[in-house]
Amino acid sequence: MFYFRIVEGDHAAVELEMYCNYPSGRISRSLKLHRQWALAIGRFPFKGDKFAQKVFRGKMYRVLVRDAESTFPDKTSVPEFLRYSVVDTIKEVLTGVPEHG
Numbered sequence: 831m832f833y834f835r836i837v838e839g840d841h842a843a844v845e846l847e848m849y850c851n852y853p854s855g856r857i858s859r860s861l862k863l864h865r866q867w868a869l870a871i872g873r874f875p876f877k878g879d880k881f882a883q884k885v886f887r888g889k890m891y892r893v894l895v896r897d898a899e900s901t902f903p904d905k906t907s908v909p910e911f912l913r914y915s916v917v918d919t920i921k922e923v924l925t926g927v928p929e930h931g
Contacts, residue, residue, distance in 0.1 A: 832866075832886060834893060834917050846895060848917035857881055862919070869920045889926025894918045 832848045850863040857864050859874075863881070868874050870885045900913040 832883065832917070834891065837890065846915055846917045848893075848919075866920050869923065872923065890924040892921045892924055894921055 832850065833845050834848060836842055836844045836846070848866070850866060851861060852863060853861065857867070857875075859865075864875070867881060867885065870889065875881070894917070895915050896918045898914050898916050900908045902908060
């Protein structure tokens with residue numbers, strides 16, 4: 831799980847989470863985590879690169895935010911006060927220096 835802080839506008843200082851499955855083995859290209867990692871470093875990770883969350887720090891991103899699935903087990907909607915938003919994906923790095931290899 832990663833945390834992103836909104837830095838301007840009506841929701842400044844609000845933190846949103848982004849959920850990515852972290853496998854016990856290799857991070858394959860089909861995983862959301864691989865795509866987010868590549869966007870954060872500005873290239874596809876090289877074979878043998880070790881993933882570290884620090885690649886996301888010190889940068890500003892344009893992200894897509896969505897409302898999390900907000901239903902009870904019977905598929906009816908939960909009350910609005912129980913709903914929350916999450917970062918769905920990184921769209922681009924706005925500031926910070928991506929790695930280039």
